[in-house]
Amino acid sequence: MDSNVVVPVPARDDVVIVSAVRTPFGNFDGALKTTSSIDLGVMVLKEVVSRINLDPAAVDEVYYGTCIPAEYAIYTNVPARQITLLAGFPTDNISLTIDRACCSSMTALRQGFRAIKAGQADIVIAAGAESMGNTPLIASAEKARWGTRIGHIQLEDVLFELGYGRKGFAPVATDAGEVALEHGITREMQDEWALNSHARWFEAFKAGKYRVGEELMKVEIPQRKGDPLILEKDEPPRENLSLEKMAKLKPIYGSPTVTAGNAPGLNSGASAMVIMRRSKADELGLKPLAIIEACQPAAGEPKYMAEVPAYAIQKMLHKRGLSLDDVDLIEINEAFAAVTLVSLKKLAGDDPEKFKALQARTNVNGGAIAIGHPVGASGARIAMTLMYELMRRGGGTGVAAICGGLSQGEAILIKVE
Numbered sequence: 001m002d003s004n005v006v007v008p009v010p011a012r013d014d015v016v017i018v019s020a021v022r023t024p025f026g027n028f029d030g031a032l033k034t035t036s037s038i039d040l041g042v043m044v045l046k047e048v049v050s051r052i053n054l055d056p057a058a059v060d061e062v063y064y065g066t067c068i069p070a071e072y073a074i075y076t077n078v079p080a081r082q083i084t085l086l087a088g089f090p091t092d093n094i095s096l097t098i099d100r101a102c103c104s105s106m107t108a109l110r111q112g113f114r115a116i117k118a119g120q121a122d123i124v125i126a127a128g129a130e131s132m133g134n135t136p137l138i139a140s141a142e143k144a145r146w147g148t149r150i151g152h153i154q155l156e157d158v159l160f161e162l163g164y165g166r167k168g169f170a171p172v173a174t175d176a177g178e179v180a181l182e183h184g185i186t187r188e189m190q191d192e193w194a195l196n197s198h199a200r201w202f203e204a205f206k207a208g209k210y211r212v213g214e215e216l217m218k219v220e221i222p223q224r225k226g227d228p229l230i231l232e233k234d235e236p237p238r239e240n241l242s243l244e245k246m247a248k249l250k251p252i253y254g255s256p257t258v259t260a261g262n263a264p265g266l267n268s269g270a271s272a273m274v275i276m277r278r279s280k281a282d283e284l285g286l287k288p289l290a291i292i293e294a295c296q297p298a299a300g301e302p303k304y305m306a307e308v309p310a311y312a313i314q315k316m317l318h319k320r321g322l323s324l325d326d327v328d329l330i331e332i333n334e335a336f337a338a339v340t341l342v343s344l345k346k347l348a349g350d351d352p353e354k355f356k357a358l359q360a361r362t363n364v365n366g367g368a369i370a371i372g373h374p375v376g377a378s379g380a381r382i383a384m385t386l387m388y389e390l391m392r393r394g395g396g397t398g399v400a401a402i403c404g405g406l407s408q409g410e411a412i413l414i415k416v417e
């Protein structure tokens with residue numbers, strides 16, 4: 001379909017998800033540590049269409065989120081275009097790379113939703129990838145290219161502090177910890193949430209969730225010698241944790257509360273979803289897995305990133321005349337335990353009973369602290385984790401929300417019939 005032609009869309013023609021998959025997520029120094037985000041993107045794009053026998057030529061647009069440009073800088077720019085071409089999509093496919101920090105692949109979903117609602121596309125792929133272990137150390141032009149005529153070159157690590165320090169902003173871990181304390185969310189509460197995140201993942205895995213064929217795809221990593229390495233399971237979940245061990249960890253980057261235990265790692269992985277107009281799914285004989293009811297961006301004061309998922313959810317539900325009582329399950333990305341807890345506290349409106357009740361139906365199969373947070377891939381990941389759980393329960397309504405650096409946010413409302 002020509003994306004410049006605006007065709008009116010019948011109001012009741014839903015946007016549905018028909019395929020959703022991700023790679024297992026890898027540890028910073030794990031199996032994917034030298035696999036580029038571009039290669040991860042190619043794998044997930046091929047898988048998401050092949051699962052439903054969809055001809056890539058039928059895909060009008062690909063929106064692709066990624067947010068550590070230093071990682072793909074070594075392969076030059078336009079990763080979305082490189083990925084679609086390498087995945088065998090036709091040369092006339094329209095693609096766009098999105099950087100809205102950790103929100104990026106949920107922003108990709110929103111852009112796809114909008115393109116379909118606006119009548120500019122029938123079939124869209126929303127995807128995202130990040131490979132944090134593959135991030136090169138960089139030498140700045142000021143110090144290296146133009147500065148060092150003779151002598152040693154100093155390398156810099158863009159992953160250090162994961163903040164925007166060069167432009168005067170604080171590390172996200174510091175902001176999140178300070179804002180958590182303002183809300184009365186203590187270090188102990190954050191450690192406990194993190195411990196539960198791992199426990200919930202293991203419980204889910206034991207129950208057959210997070211397996212290849214459903215949310216996960218198998219990844220084969222060619223080795224210099226011998227057979228390829230096979231990755232079929234998320235690497236980050238940790239067993240044998242205790243609150244005592246976690247309490248001993250030192251806070252990172254000057255944060256009052258955030259540690260390696262109650263933060264996610266620096267992970268690698270990719271995720272993708274095919275979304276389309278319901279009538280198109282009917283025409284292709286594809287079963288809708290879920291309906292996207294609404295998408296909602298938000299932004300706030302840079303320091304208060306931990307609150308933004310709550311703003312995005314409130315804004316979205318308010319516009320639709322709904323409340324959290326209409327929602328069965330919630331996913332709020334564990335950018336840190338502090339973020340999920342602060343946002344839930346805001347949503348509970350300082351009602352301790354409601355706060356507890358919301359915690360019980362949030363990230364029920366564990367979150368990013370256990371699963372990993374390959375930042376550009378996480379928005380689509382939480383949307384599909386939510387969808388698959390609603391499907392297992394035989395239907396329902398769910399909301400997923402994520403925050404991003406400098407206080408950006410996205411939320412999505414989905415319904416499984």
Ligand SMILES: CC(C)(COP(=O)(O)OP(=O)(O)OC[C@H]1O[C@@H](n2cnc3c(N)ncnc32)[C@H](O)[C@@H]1OP(=O)(O)O)[C@@H](O)C(=O)NCCC(=O)NCCS
Pocket residue numbers: 028102162172173238241242245246249252259260261262263264265266335336373375404405
């Ligand atoms: C926190 C961070 C710096 C840790 O990096 P790392 O040192 O490579 O991480 P490790 O997994 O080796 O963990 C560090 C130590 O904590 C320990 N640890 C981690 N999680 C633990 C837990 N739940 N319980 C007990 N110990 C734990 C590890 O065993 C390790 O101990 P060791 O040094 O004795 O081996 C890194 O993961 C990070 O920056 N995370 C935040 C990512 C982020 O900000 N994302 C964006 C959000 S917006």
